[in-house]
Amino acid sequence: MQLVVIGGMAAGLSAASRARRIDPDLEILVLEKGDMVSVGACGLPYYVEGRVASPENLVTYSVEHLSRHRKIEVRTGARVAVIQHPSRHLVLAGGERIHYDKLVIATGARSKPAPVLLDCPNLFSLYSVVEARRLREYLDSARPRRAAVIGAGYIGLEAADVLHSRGLQVTVFERASTVLGRPNPGLTEVVRKALERAGIELRLEAGPVCSGETFDLAVSAAGIAPDVTLAAEAGVRLGPTGAIATDEHMETSLGGVYAAGDCAEARHIVTGRPVWIPLGTTANRMGRVAGACAAGARESFLGVAGTSAVKVAGLEVGMTGLCLEEARKEGFDAVAAAIEAPDRAKYFQAQMTRVELVAERRTGRLLGGTVTGAAAVAGRVNVIAAALTAGMRAQEFAQLDLVYTPPLAPVADPLILAAHQLRKLLD
Amino acid sequence: MQLVVIGGMAAGLSAASRARRIDPDLEILVLEKGDMVSVGACGLPYYVEGRVASPENLVTYSVEHLSRHRKIEVRTGARVAVIQHPSRHLVLAGGERIHYDKLVIATGARSKPAPVLLDCPNLFSLYSVVEARRLREYLDSARPRRAAVIGAGYIGLEAADVLHSRGLQVTVFERASTVLGRPNPGLTEVVRKALERAGIELRLEAGPVCSGETFDLAVSAAGIAPDVTLAAEAGVRLGPTGAIATDEHMETSLGGVYAAGDCAEARHIVTGRPVWIPLGTTANRMGRVAGACAAGARESFLGVAGTSAVKVAGLEVGMTGLCLEEARKEGFDAVAAAIEAPDRAKYFQAQMTRVELVAERRTGRLLGGTVTGAAAVAGRVNVIAAALTAGMRAQEFAQLDLVYTPPLAPVADPLILAAHQLRKLLD
Numbered sequence: 001m002q003l004v005v006i007g008g009m010a011a012g013l014s015a016a017s018r019a020r021r022i023d024p025d026l027e028i029l030v031l032e033k034g035d036m037v038s039v040g041a042c043g044l045p046y047y048v049e050g051r052v053a054s055p056e057n058l059v060t061y062s063v064e065h066l067s068r069h070r071k072i073e074v075r076t077g078a079r080v081a082v083i084q085h086p087s088r089h090l091v092l093a094g095g096e097r098i099h100y101d102k103l104v105i106a107t108g109a110r111s112k113p114a115p116v117l118l119d120c121p122n123l124f125s126l127y128s129v130v131e132a133r134r135l136r137e138y139l140d141s142a143r144p145r146r147a148a149v150i151g152a153g154y155i156g157l158e159a160a161d162v163l164h165s166r167g168l169q170v171t172v173f174e175r176a177s178t179v180l181g182r183p184n185p186g187l188t189e190v191v192r193k194a195l196e197r198a199g200i201e202l203r204l205e206a207g208p209v210c211s212g213e214t215f216d217l218a219v220s221a222a223g224i225a226p227d228v229t230l231a232a233e234a235g236v237r238l239g240p241t242g243a244i245a246t247d248e249h250m251e252t253s254l255g256g257v258y259a260a261g262d263c264a265e266a267r268h269i270v271t272g273r274p275v276w277i278p279l280g281t282t283a284n285r286m287g288r289v290a291g292a293c294a295a296g297a298r299e300s301f302l303g304v305a306g307t308s309a310v311k312v313a314g315l316e317v318g319m320t321g322l323c324l325e326e327a328r329k330e331g332f333d334a335v336a337a338a339i340e341a342p343d344r345a346k347y348f349q350a351q352m353t354r355v356e357l358v359a360e361r362r363t364g365r366l367l368g369g370t371v372t373g374a375a376a377v378a379g380r381v382n383v384i385a386a387a388l389t390a391g392m393r394a395q396e397f398a399q400l401d402l403v404y405t406p407p408l409a410p411v412a413d414p415l416i417l418a419a420h421q422l423r424k425l426l427d
Numbered sequence: 428m429q430l431v432v433i434g435g436m437a438a439g440l441s442a443a444s445r446a447r448r449i450d451p452d453l454e455i456l457v458l459e460k461g462d463m464v465s466v467g468a469c470g471l472p473y474y475v476e477g478r479v480a481s482p483e484n485l486v487t488y489s490v491e492h493l494s495r496h497r498k499i500e501v502r503t504g505a506r507v508a509v510i511q512h513p514s515r516h517l518v519l520a521g522g523e524r525i526h527y528d529k530l531v532i533a534t535g536a537r538s539k540p541a542p543v544l545l546d547c548p549n550l551f552s553l554y555s556v557v558e559a560r561r562l563r564e565y566l567d568s569a570r571p572r573r574a575a576v577i578g579a580g581y582i583g584l585e586a587a588d589v590l591h592s593r594g595l596q597v598t599v600f601e602r603a604s605t606v607l608g609r610p611n612p613g614l615t616e617v618v619r620k621a622l623e624r625a626g627i628e629l630r631l632e633a634g635p636v637c638s639g640e641t642f643d644l645a646v647s648a649a650g651i652a653p654d655v656t657l658a659a660e661a662g663v664r665l666g667p668t669g670a671i672a673t674d675e676h677m678e679t680s681l682g683g684v685y686a687a688g689d690c691a692e693a694r695h696i697v698t699g700r701p702v703w704i705p706l707g708t709t710a711n712r713m714g715r716v717a718g719a720c721a722a723g724a725r726e727s728f729l730g731v732a733g734t735s736a737v738k739v740a741g742l743e744v745g746m747t748g749l750c751l752e753e754a755r756k757e758g759f760d761a762v763a764a765a766i767e768a769p770d771r772a773k774y775f776q777a778q779m780t781r782v783e784l785v786a787e788r789r790t791g792r793l794l795g796g797t798v799t800g801a802a803a804v805a806g807r808v809n810v811i812a813a814a815l816t817a818g819m820r821a822q823e824f825a826q827l828d829l830v831y832t833p834p835l836a837p838v839a840d841p842l843i844l845a846a847h848q849l850r851k852l853l854d
Contacts, residue, residue: 042833318830348473387813390818401709403735403808403809413809
């Protein structure tokens, strides 16, 4: 039995590792088109910043480690050209044929084409090691002064933050009226203020850039799209989001072919509908399930909540589930409440944190939350994520037994205060 | 209709405030035997430390505020001598009779008598403003050098920490073989090491103190007991823990008489059994339900998980639900797994955090957790608390969609790693 995994990043290697755990005798081959595997791409902005010395420091497992300790064969520079499912084989770009019994497609995502930039010959992106290296070398050698960042999603804001911390004057251009891909005006306002305080300019509803202004460089972070060409050409069904459709075992429409990571859809735990939310954590979890099932186990993927966070300009931002606007678009009769409250006892240098919770009006079931503040944001978002997974209602959430100790948390946690506020809006 | 509340601290004032919200016309009288109300007693160690200038800074609401903005009459120095429930009246220590229609008993807890201390004339405790003031004045004036702390519970460890930060040489004596009232050897080992690194001595299984050694002062933190004398004399039924028995509406065995806070039992959300876990957060939540129900609403208290935390010697310690030893004592066929893992991406000065999770072997249902580390402990404990409230199993917990972003959390959260480890032990 041979399992072949296309893609040597988070999802692919999670699948391979989990398959090895399930079946010690399986032959496992990972094909990666690039020259590195297991790169924590979320760290690339910090490599550009200089905090991370080399992209090699972002590698979790080396090819040699995977081979020696997990009996997983990894081939880099191996670009798959064709999947021939009827005869269960792949063809590499060089013509080599490789047989598979089970297949995991973890081809990831690719960056969308950057919009045309006037007055700016130096255009970079941050989606690959190659690009990140090019950007850092440029920063080190050319000593530029003014940077444009295209897109105010995670990568865009992280790019803005690291360029700013390297001393550049940064302007972020975002086509939408809100940031971080979340149509949430309250969140956008908090982020805008933090960027402003730090001296980073944010221009919303700012489309094609930017005649008349001169930037030494631009970083394009205009979004990514699932890399599904190979799968689609092989007859794998795509879902409504354009990513690969999967069932709860991460199996595609072709039996024995699984998909995981940024190329695949998954069920949203709040709506129950397929969504495409490309994130590293989700990629790992999808990969584990795909690998387990490909190796013969019967595991299910419980779905994604879209939990994510970013730290920018000293502000921690986290979110999970749906914001009010998203919930309404999904057909929920939803209400939202936002509070600001100290994040610990006042005499421990408390700072204000903002919590926004969304619930279904009739039942009180929580649908999502957004948290911003100077500290402890990840923990609070994670509590909301756990509540979403459990289908908890605001009524129970308001009675959660949470930590209180003056150095770490106030007696009335901002989460609880937000839930009390929310309860007033429920039927 | 008159609602009388005995006790002007967290539980009593939460009850009074919530009752006011429910019924704007209710007459509400709070009787407090001391001369201050609404003191956040958990802040007293930090007053002794000097971080908090005065006990008045620990007051959340003044008597005047409660009167003016909430129409709640508060009498300080009002010690209730007798509850005469058949005729619905109280008698104060001075002989005054006060009628009530509904009564909330929030008499709190009192410190257990300190063990006899040899060689130490200066004995203090930290349970009241009066005691804390006396200790701080002594520290300011006498400039002592060596302190004994009796008891390694929260208050004991906080006392040790603040005395140490004031430059004293501190020894903590604990009768049990474990700390923080949790029979958990792993936790005790982590705390012991942190104290040791900071230069605070911890002596376990160290009973009566301590002939032959000379301490300038001793702080007794040997535990507290529910203050139930008044209630018991009035015929209110006590529960198996010795605290006042309550139903889910916080009503006692006497109709129309409610109890809340450190004098009352509540249902444990994991065991379903009555427990006595005196904590400020729990007191607030119990008080809210007692006040609501006393004012005619129909609310229920969902129970306590025993979530709590302390920061000592730079170490954050948090716990919720049951540890393995407690779970087994409660009759569960329980298993536990502990892991140590980085609390964020390595290049953001990650430090190791330890997560221990406990589950029922057969079902995988989570029963409790303990977290220690340099940072982000409260958030991780709170996620476990939410999972306990939801009755979540380790299988689901391992798939929680948690935050990942390098500055705040690692791609594989320690919570998830602990859950994976735990799953291997399940049937």
